[in-house]
Each structure stands twice: as C-alpha cells, then as structure tokens.
Amino acid sequence: MQTLNRRHLTAMALATTLGGLTTPLALAADAYPSRPIRMIVPFPPGGGTDVLARIVAQKLTETYKWSIVPDNRGGAGGTLGITEAVRAKPDGYEMVMGQKDNLAVGPWLYKGLSWNPTRDLVAVSHVAYAPVLIATSAKSKYKTLADVVAAAKAAPDTVTYGSPGSGTTIHLAGDLFQRAAKIQIRHVPYKGSNPALMDALSGNVDLVVSSIPSAIGQIKAGALRPLAVTSAKRSSSLPDVPTVAESGYAGFDVSTWYGLFMPAKANPQAVKAMHEAVNAVLALPDTQKAIQEQGAEPLTMSQPAFSQTMAKDYKAWEKIVQDAGLKLE
Numbered sequence: 001m002q003t004l005n006r007r008h009l010t011a012m013a014l015a016t017t018l019g020g021l022t023t024p025l026a027l028a029a030d031a032y033p034s035r036p037i038r039m040i041v042p043f044p045p046g047g048g049t050d051v052l053a054r055i056v057a058q059k060l061t062e063t064y065k066w067s068i069v070p071d072n073r074g075g076a077g078g079t080l081g082i083t084e085a086v087r088a089k090p091d092g093y094e095m096v097m098g099q100k101d102n103l104a105v106g107p108w109l110y111k112g113l114s115w116n117p118t119r120d121l122v123a124v125s126h127v128a129y130a131p132v133l134i135a136t137s138a139k140s141k142y143k144t145l146a147d148v149v150a151a152a153k154a155a156p157d158t159v160t161y162g163s164p165g166s167g168t169t170i171h172l173a174g175d176l177f178q179r180a181a182k183i184q185i186r187h188v189p190y191k192g193s194n195p196a197l198m199d200a201l202s203g204n205v206d207l208v209v210s211s212i213p214s215a216i217g218q219i220k221a222g223a224l225r226p227l228a229v230t231s232a233k234r235s236s237s238l239p240d241v242p243t244v245a246e247s248g249y250a251g252f253d254v255s256t257w258y259g260l261f262m263p264a265k266a267n268p269q270a271v272k273a274m275h276e277a278v279n280a281v282l283a284l285p286d287t288q289k290a291i292q293e294q295g296a297e298p299l300t301m302s303q304p305a306f307s308q309t310m311a312k313d314y315k316a317w318e319k320i321v322q323d324a325g326l327k328l329e
Helices: 004-018 048-064 076-089 100-109 146-152 169-181 192-202 212-220 268-282 285-293 303-324
Strands: 037-041 068-071 094-099 121-137 160-163 186-189 207-211 224-229 255-263
Touching: 004 100, 004 160, 037 048, 037 076, 037 160, 048 068, 048 094, 048 121, 048 207, 048 212, 048 255, 048 268, 048 285, 068 255, 076 094, 076 100, 076 121, 076 255, 094 121, 100 169, 100 255, 100 303, 121 146, 121 169, 121 192, 121 212, 121 303, 146 169, 146 224, 160 192, 169 186, 169 207, 169 303, 192 207, 192 224, 207 285, 212 224, 255 268, 255 303, 268 285
Parallel strands: 037 068, 037 094, 160 186, 160 207
Antiparallel strands: 094 255, 121 207, 121 224, 121 255
8 A cells, every 4th residue: 555745745735725726737727627526425424434525525625626515325335326436427527435345345245236346446546444343332231342242152143233234344344253253143234324323322232333433423422332443453543442353353354445436437637636636635634633533544545556455355355245145135
C-alpha cells in the first residue's frame, strides 16, 4: 500500500483553495466537473459507509466548490448500489463509495450478479480502513469477550449477534470468530447497521458486530460496551479495547476498507481529477480528524495499489465464503 506524501498533498489542497481553482489538475475551469456529481452510498443513512461518504463529499465541496450529492441505495448487502454504479454512464459524474463487503465478499454470496469488480469498476481513491467491533449493551451481563465465550459454551446457539446483513464482512467476522472460539452463536441479520445497533441496545440481541464508524456514537454516549476489535492492532479511536487476538485467539485479523469507484471505462481525466482531489482532502488535518473520530483510519493509495488490494481481497474471500457455506439470493 502506498501512502502519498502528506505535506505535498496539504500544500496542493491549500494552493488549490487559495488560487480559486476547481480541480487539482490543470484543466479548464469548466472541463470537470461542470455539474453535480452523484456519490452512490450502497447502504442506508447512518451507517459507517454513509458517514465516511458524507465526510468526503463535504470536504470536496468545501475545498473545491464541487457539488457532490450522496445518494443512499441500500439493499442486498450493498450489492444493489454497486450494480447501479456499474450500469451508470462512465462520464465521471457517477461514483460509488464501495467497501470490502460489497466488492470482495458480495459477489461470492449473491446469485445472479452480472458484474465482476475487477472488470466492471475502476478504483478511484482508497479512503479509509476500519476494524470490525464486537459490542454489547452497557446494561448487558457480558463484560468481556471471555464472558460471551463461556455463555456460548454453556448453552450453544442461545447467544445472539446482530449484523448489518447476511454476507457482509461484518457478518463473516462474527462467523469467523465463533469458529475460532469453537462456539455456536446465532446470527440475526438486519438491513443496515442502525437497526442492529438499536436492537442490541434494547437487549433484543445479545451482541452486535459492527463497523466502528457505525457504533462510535453509542460508545461515546455510554450506551454500548465494546468488547473487542477484530483487527491485528487496536483501534486508535478505541485504544483501551483489546483485539480478538489479544483476547486469546492469536492471528485473528478482519477489517474492512472503504473507497471510491467509477464505472469501467470512466473518463480518465475525470478519474484522475477525482483521485487527486480526494487524496488532497484526505491529507488535510481536519479531514483526518473527522474520519478518526468515526473510528476509521484515513489512508491514501495510488490507483494501482488500490486496484491490487481489491483484486487480492476479491480472490481471498471466495474461499472464506465457501467455507462458511453461504449463498444468498
């Protein structure tokens, strides 16, 4: 993975703003963009993908005076929004905030998808990555991950966990955890992160497996108790929360990434302009702070590096999905 030079990007962003330019490329002022750009968000409002998409859209608007319009198109684990992006006109005015869930995992889960992410999309800009969180209500009897494991071993298939939907990376993180711990816990899928979180807070499910951006507000409010994060390292947003690996399951590492994509054969000039603009705003301290406050870690990559990351994960998750025995309509 390649991180761009922060000082250079910050200088570029500031110079662009002060100079009154509308794009980081040396394009004519009316070349691109000359009208609003739709940013498809393939999940409902309020979830991690939605929050990050709106941070990026706002910063692009503030810095370059571009009109970026987020458009929530949830359903089928985020694959419906990706399908819409694949079919969009490749003129640079349609893009999607994708993630590992719907690009590397979803194609192996859902029957009838007509697209391949490595063939039908172009990776524009990596935005951030985030570990998955295992949490419970602050009123729950579970204080640690060990408490959950003990309860599940005492009464298999009685402990429940909610996720944003079947087949998401988040759901499969829960599945991988129960296999690592050699326990049986029952998965309850929801249509998005917020319904799963609300049911965990009310006690309708024992646990919630969620992205940190989706859950961080309830954690800060003291309503949600984080038990563990699934990444190899602790989250900078939740430094006191142990990893699953630290909780006794060495080598456990599941996280998700977020990034912007356009349809294959999208206007190369538009792709380059968007790539440079997004990387520039991600280098700004206030953008980084906004993303980190949501529990994610900002990270820029070159376009080739991001494409390789997606292709590698797409291949790797085929076996994980097969091993889990999952297939969705």
